[in-house]
Amino acid sequence: MxxxxxxxxxxxxxxxxxxxxxxxxxxxxxxxxxxxxxxxxxxxxxxxxxxxxxxxxxxxxxxxxxxxxxxxxxxxxxxxxxxxxxxxxxxxxxxxxxxxxxxxxxxxxxxxxxxxxxxxxxxxxxxxxxxxxxxxxxxxxxxxxxxxxxxxxxxxxxxxxxxxxxxxxxxLPEQEVSNLLRHLSQSGIQTIAAMIPNSQYGNVVERALKTSAPVMGVTIVTTVRFNRNGQNLSAVSARIARAVNSPTNPARAVFIPEGGQILRSIGTSLTQAGFSPKSAKVLGTGLWDSPLTTGTPIAFGGWYAGVSPQKVQAFDQRYSATYQTKPPRxxxxxxxxxxxxxxxxxxxxxxxxxxxxxxxxxxxxxxxxxxxxxxxGRIERGLSILEVSAGGTKVAAPAPTQFSLGF
The missing domain is CATH 3.40.50.2300 (Response regulator)
Structure with missing residues (x-):
C-alpha cells in the first residue's frame, strides 16, 4: 500500500x-x-x-x-x-x-x-x-x-x-430533490404541494424544488412554510389538505422535507386537517433516512431519494470488519x-x-x-428511490448505472 x-x-x-x-x-x-x-x-x-x-x-x-x-x-x-x-x-x-x-x-x-x-x-x-x-x-x-x-x-x-x-x-439536498422529481414525473405524477420548514435547510430545498420542477415537468400547486416549533402547523396543514382535495387542480404529491419527531407531528396535524396519504404520494428527503421514519404512518408508502440500503450495508460491513464499529454515513x-x-x-x-x-x-x-x-464544483448523483413501510425501507426504483443525455 x-x-x-x-x-x-x-x-x-x-x-x-x-x-x-x-x-x-x-x-x-x-x-x-x-x-x-x-x-x-x-x-x-x-x-x-x-x-x-x-x-x-x-x-x-x-x-x-x-x-x-x-x-x-x-x-x-x-x-x-x-x-x-x-x-x-x-x-x-x-x-x-x-x-x-x-x-x-x-x-x-x-x-x-x-x-x-x-x-x-x-x-x-x-x-x-x-x-x-x-x-x-x-x-x-x-x-x-x-x-x-x-x-x-x-x-x-x-x-x-x-x-x-x-x-x-x-x-447535496439539491440532488435528492432532482432525483425525486425525475422519478415523480416518470411515474405520471405532475402536480405537487410543498410543506417547507422555516430554516436554512428549508431555503435550500425550496430553491431546489423550484429549479427542478419545471425541468422535470412538475407543477408546484402550492408552497407553504411552517415553523419547526409547531406554532402554525394546524393552519399550514389545512392549506395542504385543501390543495390535495381541490376538485379542480389537486396536488397528487406532498413534499415534506422534514424528519424525526417533527415529521410525526406533521403527520398528526395533516390527518386532523383531513389529509390522507391515499389521496397523494408523500415525499421526503434524506432527513427520512432514520429508524424513526419507519414508525411514522404519514411516511408509509412515501418516497425519498437516497443510496440503496444494500450499498449502505455493504460499506458498513467492510468498515465494521476493519474497525469493529459501525461508521456514520x-x-x-x-x-x-x-x-x-x-x-x-x-x-x-x-x-x-x-x-x-x-x-x-x-x-x-x-x-x-x-x-x-x-x-x-457541485456533485451530481444517480440515487435510488426509496419507499418507506412499517417493516423498513425498500428500493422502489433502482439508481441509474450511467448518466444519460439530459440527466
Missing part, C-alpha cells in the same frame, strides 16, 4: 494489514457498475492474480495527497472526522500497492486552522486536497488552493462553497474521495488531478453509487 503520514498524531504507518481475497472481492462487487469509471479498478489483492489496475504505473512519480479533517473540533464533529479518516485509510489498505502518500492534517473545525493546514500541506508537496468538512473551512481553503492551482475535493453539503476547482463530494464520502484520488494518481504529473479528469462527464461508480462533478 502507499504511505500514510498521520501528522495529527506525528506517526507513520506502513502495511497496516493485508487485505484477503474475500475482502478484495467485496470491494470490487461493492463498486461494480455499468457506466462511468469504476473505482473498483484501484483494488487488487496481491494474492488473487485476477484484479488489475491497482499497482502504480511504471515511471509515474508518486503523488502526495492531503486529507484535511476537523479531528479536534468540539462535540460530535471530531468523532465524525475520525471515522472519515479511518474510511480514507481503509481505501488505502484495500488498494494495496499504490504510489500515493496520504498526509492527514487537523483543521480543528475553524477556518483559520483549516487555512493553515492547507498551506502546510501544499508546502509539503500535496497535489490535491481532500476535505475540509465544514463549509466555513472550505471557504477558507479555496483561495489558498486556487492560488497554487491545487484542486480540492471537499465534504461540505453547503453547495454555495462549490466553485471551479473546489468540488463537493457530499450528499458520511464516512463513505472519504472512502470514495480517496479511492477516486488513487485512480487519478496512476497518471503522470501534468495529466492527473486536472479539471478534465475530475469532471469526466461519464462519471464514476463508488460505494454510494454513480456520481460526477460539474465544472462549477
Amino acid at each position: 502507499g504511505l500514510i503520514v498521520d501528522q495529527t498524531q506525528n506517526v507513520f504507518k506502513r502495511g497496516l494489514r493485508a487485505i484477503g481475497l474475500i475482502g478484495a472481492l467485496a470491494a470490487i462487487l461493492a463498486l461494480a457498475g455499468c457506466g462511468g469509471l469504476d473505482l473498483g479498478g484501484v483494488f487488487k489483492d496481491s494474492g488473487s492474480g485476477g484484479f488489475g489496475g491497482n499497482a502504480p504505473s511504471q515511471n509515474v512519480t508518486p503523488a502526495k495527497v492531503a486529507l484535511l479533517l476537523p479531528l479536534t473540533a468540539p462535540g460530535r464533529t471530531a468523532n465524525i472526522a475520525a471515522a472519515m479518516k479511518k474510511a480514507a485509510e481503509m481505501a488505502m489498505i484495500e488498494a494495496g500497492q499504490t504510489n500515493v502518500t496520504l498526509i492527514t492534517k487537523d483543521t480543528a473545525g475553524n477556518p483559520q486552522t483549516a487555512a493553515a493546514a492547507a498551506q502546510a500541506a501544499i508546502a509539503e508537496g500535496a497535489e490535491i486536497i481532500l476535505g475540509p468538512l465544514l463549509g466555513s473551512e472550505v471557504a477558507a481553503v479555496a483561495p489558498i488552493a486556487r492560488g497554487r492551482n491545487i484542486p480540492v475535493i471537499a465534504f461540505s453539503s453547503v453547495s454555495s462553497v462549490a466553485r471551479p476547482g473546489v468540488y463537493l463530494m457530499s450528499f 458520511i464516512a463513505s464520502l472519504a472512502y470514495d474521495a480517496l479511492s477516486l484520488t488513487l485512480s487519478f494518481a496512476r497518471s503522470p504529473i501534468g495529466t492527473r488531478f486536472t479539471p478534465t479528469q475530475i469532471t469526466n462527464v461519464e462519471g464514476f461508480n463508488g460505494v454510494n453509487g454513480l456520481f460526477r462533478f460539474r465544472p462549477d
Whole structure:
C-alpha cells in the first residue's frame, strides 16, 4: 500500500494489514457498475492474480495527497472526522500497492486552522486536497488552493462553497430533490404541494424544488412554510389538505422535507386537517433516512431519494470488519474521495488531478453509487428511490448505472 503520514498524531504507518481475497472481492462487487469509471479498478489483492489496475504505473512519480479533517473540533464533529479518516485509510489498505502518500492534517473545525493546514500541506508537496468538512473551512481553503492551482475535493453539503476547482463530494439536498422529481414525473405524477420548514435547510430545498420542477415537468400547486416549533402547523396543514382535495387542480404529491419527531407531528396535524396519504404520494428527503421514519404512518408508502440500503450495508460491513464499529454515513464520502484520488494518481504529473479528469462527464461508480462533478464544483448523483413501510425501507426504483443525455 502507499504511505500514510498521520501528522495529527506525528506517526507513520506502513502495511497496516493485508487485505484477503474475500475482502478484495467485496470491494470490487461493492463498486461494480455499468457506466462511468469504476473505482473498483484501484483494488487488487496481491494474492488473487485476477484484479488489475491497482499497482502504480511504471515511471509515474508518486503523488502526495492531503486529507484535511476537523479531528479536534468540539462535540460530535471530531468523532465524525475520525471515522472519515479511518474510511480514507481503509481505501488505502484495500488498494494495496499504490504510489500515493496520504498526509492527514487537523483543521480543528475553524477556518483559520483549516487555512493553515492547507498551506502546510501544499508546502509539503500535496497535489490535491481532500476535505475540509465544514463549509466555513472550505471557504477558507479555496483561495489558498486556487492560488497554487491545487484542486480540492471537499465534504461540505453547503453547495454555495462549490466553485471551479473546489468540488463537493457530499450528499447535496439539491440532488435528492432532482432525483425525486425525475422519478415523480416518470411515474405520471405532475402536480405537487410543498410543506417547507422555516430554516436554512428549508431555503435550500425550496430553491431546489423550484429549479427542478419545471425541468422535470412538475407543477408546484402550492408552497407553504411552517415553523419547526409547531406554532402554525394546524393552519399550514389545512392549506395542504385543501390543495390535495381541490376538485379542480389537486396536488397528487406532498413534499415534506422534514424528519424525526417533527415529521410525526406533521403527520398528526395533516390527518386532523383531513389529509390522507391515499389521496397523494408523500415525499421526503434524506432527513427520512432514520429508524424513526419507519414508525411514522404519514411516511408509509412515501418516497425519498437516497443510496440503496444494500450499498449502505455493504460499506458498513467492510468498515465494521476493519474497525469493529459501525461508521456514520458520511464516512463513505472519504472512502470514495480517496479511492477516486488513487485512480487519478496512476497518471503522470501534468495529466492527473486536472479539471478534465475530475469532471469526466461519464462519471464514476463508488460505494454510494454513480456520481460526477460539474465544472462549477457541485456533485451530481444517480440515487435510488426509496419507499418507506412499517417493516423498513425498500428500493422502489433502482439508481441509474450511467448518466444519460439530459440527466
